[in-house]
Amino acid sequence: MAKRTMIEAINLALKQEMEKDPRALILGEDVGKNGGVFRATQGLFDIFGETRVVDTPLSESAIIGVAIGMAVYGLRPIAEIQFEGFIYASMEQLASHAGRIRTRSRGRYHCPIVVRLPYGGGIRAPEHHSDSNEAYFVHTPGIKVVIPSTPYEAKGLLIAAIRDPDPVIFMEPKKLYRSLREEVPEEEYLIPLGQSRIVIEGTDITLITWGAMLQPTLQAATLMEKRGINPEIIDLRTLSPLDMQTVIESVEKTHKAVIVHEAPASCGVGAEVIARINEKALVHLEAPVARVAGFDTVMPLPKLEKYYLPNAERVAEAVDRVLNF
Amino acid sequence: MTQSKKTGRKQQSPGSSALDRERLLRLYRQMLKIRLFEEQVNQLYLGAKMPGLAHLYIGQEAVAVGVCEALRRDDYITSTHRGHGHCLAKGASLDKMFAELLGKAPGYCRGKGGSMHIADQDTGNLGANAIVGGSAGIATGAAMSAKMRGSDQVAVCFFGEGALGQGLLYEEMNMASLWKLPVIYVCENNQYNEYTSYRETTAGEVAARAEAFGIHTETIDGQDVQLVHAKSLTLVERARRGKGPAFLHCNTYRFHGHHVGDVDRTYYRAKKEEEEWKSKRDPVKLFAEWLQKSEMADGKLLDQIENEIATRIKEAVNFALNAPYPELDEVGQDVYA
Numbered sequence: 001m002a003k004r005t006m007i008e009a010i011n012l013a014l015k016q017e018m019e020k021d022p023r024a025l026i027l028g029e030d031v032g033k034n035g036g037v038f039r040a041t042q043g044l045f046d047i048f049g050e051t052r053v054v055d056t057p058l059s060e061s062a063i064i065g066v067a068i069g070m071a072v073y074g075l076r077p078i079a080e081i082q083f084e085g086f087i088y089a090s091m092e093q094l095a096s097h098a099g100r101i102r103t104r105s106r107g108r109y110h111c112p113i114v115v116r117l118p119y120g121g122g123i124r125a126p127e128h129h130s131d132s133n134e135a136y137f138v139h140t141p142g143i144k145v146v147i148p149s150t151p152y153e154a155k156g157l158l159i160a161a162i163r164d165p166d167p168v169i170f171m172e173p174k175k176l177y178r179s180l181r182e183e184v185p186e187e188e189y190l191i192p193l194g195q196s197r198i199v200i201e202g203t204d205i206t207l208i209t210w211g212a213m214l215q216p217t218l219q220a221a222t223l224m225e226k227r228g229i230n231p232e233i234i235d236l237r238t239l240s241p242l243d244m245q246t247v248i249e250s251v252e253k254t255h256k257a258v259i260v261h262e263a264p265a266s267c268g269v270g271a272e273v274i275a276r277i278n279e280k281a282l283v284h285l286e287a288p289v290a291r292v293a294g295f296d297t298v299m300p301l302p303k304l305e306k307y308y309l310p311n312a313e314r315v316a317e318a319v320d321r322v323l324n325f
Numbered sequence: 326m327t328q329s330k331k332t333g334r335k336q337q338s339p340g341s342s343a344l345d346r347e348r349l350l351r352l353y354r355q356m357l358k359i360r361l362f363e364e365q366v367n368q369l370y371l372g373a374k375m376p377g378l379a380h381l382y383i384g385q386e387a388v389a390v391g392v393c394e395a396l397r398r399d400d401y402i403t404s405t406h407r408g409h410g411h412c413l414a415k416g417a418s419l420d421k422m423f424a425e426l427l428g429k430a431p432g433y434c435r436g437k438g439g440s441m442h443i444a445d446q447d448t449g450n451l452g453a454n455a456i457v458g459g460s461a462g463i464a465t466g467a468a469m470s471a472k473m474r475g476s477d478q479v480a481v482c483f484f485g486e487g488a489l490g491q492g493l494l495y496e497e498m499n500m501a502s503l504w505k506l507p508v509i510y511v512c513e514n515n516q517y518n519e520y521t522s523y524r525e526t527t528a529g530e531v532a533a534r535a536e537a538f539g540i541h542t543e544t545i546d547g548q549d550v551q552l553v554h555a556k557s558l559t560l561v562e563r564a565r566r567g568k569g570p571a572f573l574h575c576n577t578y579r580f581h582g583h584h585v586g587d588v589d590r591t592y593y594r595a596k597k598e599e600e601e602w603k604s605k606r607d608p609v610k611l612f613a614e615w616l617q618k619s620e621m622a623d624g625k626l627l628d629q630i631e632n633e634i635a636t637r638i639k640e641a642v643n644f645a646l647n648a649p650y651p652e653l654d655e656v657g658q659d660v661y662a
Contacts, residue, residue, distance in 0.1 A: 033592055034520040057490030057526040058457045058518050086456065089491065124376040126439045128455045297660045300437035302376030302428045303650035 004184040007177040009151040010040050010116075013158040014078065016188055018048055021076055024162060027054040027063060028080030028116075037082050038118055038177055064090035067113045068098050071167075077113050078162060084119035084171065085128025091136070098167040099142030114161050114168045119147075120212050120262055121294075121309050122175035126301035132211075132263040132294065137169045138240040138272070144168045145240040146193060149214040150176070151184050156191030157237065164193060173212035180215070196243040198250070202232035205319055206250040208273060209260040210236040213310060217260050220315035231319070239269050247273065248280045255286040258318045260310050265293035287325030290318040344551070346621050350630070352394055352550050353616060356386040356609050358634050359410045362419065365638050366409065366426060366440075370585040374646070376428055377439040382410035384580035387608035388513050389414035391553025392481055392573070395561045401449045401467040401480040403460035406441045407579075408453030411483050416448040419637060423645035430651045431644075435658070437651060449478075458484055458491030461510075465497040468508035468570070479507045479564045487518035489527055489534065498570070502538040505569035509560050510535065512572065513547065515579040520593045535572030547575030548608040551615075578602040 004012070018024050026041055026048075032055040035042035045053040056063050060081055067077040081087050087094075094115070101111040121130035137145045144166050148154035154172065161168040199214065200221060209217045214235055221231045232250050236242065251257050257277060259270035270291045277289055292310045300308060344352075363383045369375040382389065385407075393402065393414035404411040412422060417433070425432025426440050433443045444452030451463055464482030471478040488494055489512070501508050518526050535542045541563070545552055553575060560571040580603055582590055590599075616622040622630075 029518075030520045037519075055521050055525065058487040059490035059492070061492055062490070089456070089493070125378055126437070127442055129378065295656055297657050298437075300651075300656055301439040304437060304653065304656045307653050307656055 001183040001185055003181040004151050005178045005181050006148070006151040006154045006172070007038060007040055009155040009184045010158055010172065011042060011044070012184070012186070013155045013162075014041065015044060015047065017159055017162045018044065018052065021162075023074060024076040024078060025052040025054065025070075026078045026080065027056050027067065029056055029058055029063075029082055031055060031080050036080060038174060040080065040116065040172075060086050060089040061093055064093040064098065064113075064115065067115070068093060068101065068111055071111045071113045072101060072109050076162060078116065079113060080116045082118070083129050083131070084117040084133060085131035087115075087117060094137070094143060094167070094169075095140045099140050102142060102166070110165050111167050112165050114158075114170050117169060117171045118174040118177070119171045120173050120175055121299050121305055122212060124302045124305060126305075127298055130299035130305070132261075134171055134239055135263060135267055135269050138242075138269055142167065143240065144193060144238065145171065146238050147171045147173065147211040148237070149173070149211055149235050150180070151182050153191060153235075153237065155184050156189050157193070159188060160190045160193050163190070168193070171211065175212045176215070191237070193238045194241045194243055195238065196234050196236045196246045198246065199233040199235050200231065202230035202254070204230045204254060204256070205232070205322060206247070206254045206257040207231050207233045207260060207315070207319075208236065208247060208257060209233070210239065211262075213260045213262055216310055216312045217315055219312035220319065223312055223316045224319060229319070229323070242272070242276070244273075244276050244280065247277065251277055251281045252284045255284055256322045257285075257289045258292060258315065258322055259289065260292045260315055262294045262309055264296045265291055266296050268293055287322045290322050292318045344554070349616065349621050352390055352554060353612055353622075353627075354630055354634065355390040355394065355414055356550060356612065357631060358419075358638075359386045359389065359413050360609050361631075361634050361638050362413060362422070363409060365642060367581070367585055369427070369642070375426055377441075379426070379440045379585045380407040380583065381579075381581040381585065382407050384602065384607070385513055385515055385547065385577045386410055387550035387553050387612070388511065388547045388575045388577055389483070391550045392483075392509075392511055392557045394554055395557035396449070396479065396481065399449055400478050400561070401451050401464065401471075403451045403464040403467075403480070403482050404443070404453035405460070405484055406453065406455045406457070407485065408441065408443060408483075412443050412445060412450055412453065415445070415450050417443065417445050417450065419641035420644045423641045424648050427645045427648075428650060429645055429648035431648050435651050435655060437655070458488030458494050460484065461488070461491070461494045461497040465501050465506060465508050468501065468506040469504065471507055472504070477507075477565045479509065479561050481509045481511055483511050483513065485518075486512055486514040486516075486523045486527065486531065488512075489531065490518070495534070495538075498535060498538045498540060498572070501570040502540050505567060507564035507567070508570045509557075509564060510540075510570065510572045512574045513577055514574060515577050517579060517583070517594065519583045520587070520590075522593065531574050532572070535574075540570050540572050541568075542572040542574065544574040544576070547577035548606045548611060550608055550612050578606065580607075
């Protein structure tokens with residue numbers, strides 16, 4: 001089996017779905033001849049041509065707008081927005097239309113679009129080029145939100161997202177595009193949306209995370225294991241709909257939890273996870289659930305970026321706080 | 326240059342005197358400052374001393390300088406991701422610019438914004454941002470504020486032709502025209518929306534889009550600093566007199582890639598095309614030649630100007646390299662009052 005980076009896994013998933021489904025097409029800024037700013041669509045223009053790999057004007061709002069229209073009328077558009085921080089212009093299209101077509105038409109229309117969003121920090125690009133705003137989309141009814149944490153996960157989840165009958169925001173941790181490789185099968189496989197996964201089984205504390213933050217969380221687990229603590233790590237994979245069953249079962253076992261995300265803490269998805277743990281498993285908790293998150297500020301450049309992003313030490317400190325409560 | 330000789334200096338607004346030698350040399354100094362600044366930025370980036378991204382302005386200097394030299398210090402500008410030239414042309418400090426680009430504490434954004442996020446209240450620079458077309462509202466609002474306050478300030482909104490794809494621009498131009506706001510939309514058409522020719526993304530005629538709103542529109546050679554300056558003087562004065570917005574469409578060229586890392590460009594534009602612009606339509610070179618030909622300056626003076634600027638830039642880079650990074654506890658600073 002070939003070892004691939006996340007960007008290669010995404011490229012492979014796009015290529016295979018485009019081959020399999022003639023309704024699928026890609027659109028976005030510089031996705032065609034250029035191959036995309038992160039090279040996710042490299043080579044696809046040559047294979048599928050300009051009618052299925054469409055270079056658009058710099059019009060995020062219009063990209064999502066036409067994707068919605070195409071999806072309603074039978075196509076499977078896969079839109080790329082170059083950086084997650086460029087999505088704001090199209091929030092109106094996403095929140096007012098993509099997420100509502102199904103209810104607005106009482107189920108007669110559906111809107112199977114995928115919006116691929118490279119997100120997050122760690123590449124030393126400030127402000128809009130490093131945003132991590134998954135909570136906006138999770139808060140928007142009618143839209144699914146998926147975030148892969150490894151190359152293998154990216155391929156299986158992207159194929160599932162493309163085949164999903166609803167709009168899916170597919171957020172790709174750009175820090176992981178090339179920084180790690182793992183075995184990714186050539187053949188097709190799906191990872192169903194709405195199911196989180198247990199990455200490491202453990203008994204002492206539950207660490208809940210997603211996307212780029214899985215790596216520092218795994219590093220923290222290594223630090224903890226040296227001290228005889230066995231954490232259980234859950235990768236949520238899909239933030240909307242949120243699979244809480246896996247989380248609740250884990251918390252009932254460990255009685256303690258820490259959530260790790262790089263988005264600002266306030267009203268981040270971590271807050272929602274804590275609320276749901278409290279609703280379902282409060283009596284099982286031995287300590288308040290802790291959060292390790294970005295700060296409530298714009299992503300700063302570059303000296304402070306490292307400080308902004310959660311790392312293994314910060315996760316380990318939070319674990320200590322919870323264990324010593 | 327023939328175009329400038331025909332239409333440039335002679336088409337100044339009535340009453341303005343011909344550009345005197347000092348003023349002409351200032352245009353040259355400002356353009357050369359941007360050129361040398363950007364070349365230094367490229368070196369810093371290639372030497373891995375600069376974090377983040379940088380989008381070089383080289384090739385477009387005549388636009389920023391021609392326009393900003395027609396503005397007062399208290400007039401406003403908004404800038405773009407390719408904004409170093411606008412900031413410098415409006416009077417930004419070299420020290421603070423380099424410090425910001427290197428992420429150092431004395432920078433304009435205290436080293437937390439970087440290349441694309443420089444704002445400078447002292448020179449009326451309302452800020453650059455990375456969102457294409459993202460400043461159209463800010464500039465139009467600044468113009469509206471000037472009108473409501475009864476000041477005679479003018480706002481200039483710089484944007485590339487890529488911003489023609491953004492709906493916000495049209496909503497704002499509609500308002501500006503309806504309410505006769507003192508705003509000038511300067512479209513720097515450097516021919517490429519990132520990595521795609523604007524001809525593949527832009528239907529119809531650029532100027533027609535602004536004309537549709539009843540906005541006074543001009544399309545000019547953006548490589549001719551005297552022409553850009555002369556037109557800008559006219560349009561700024563017009564706006565100051567309450568005659569409403571204008572759209573200045575400047576044809577120009579981005580000599581480097583979309584950003585510093587965009588080195589292999591042959592798949593979207595021909596080397597020959599780049600060479601033609603660089604050899605025949607370099608705004609700095611063209612103006613240097615004109616200054617010599619019209620005996621405004623000799624080669625010795627131009628060399629002296631270049632040496633002075635190069636020295637200042639070297640000092641500013643050293644200042645930035647030796648400056649401290651921001652403290653960790655500044656991460657939450659300036660998010661709220």
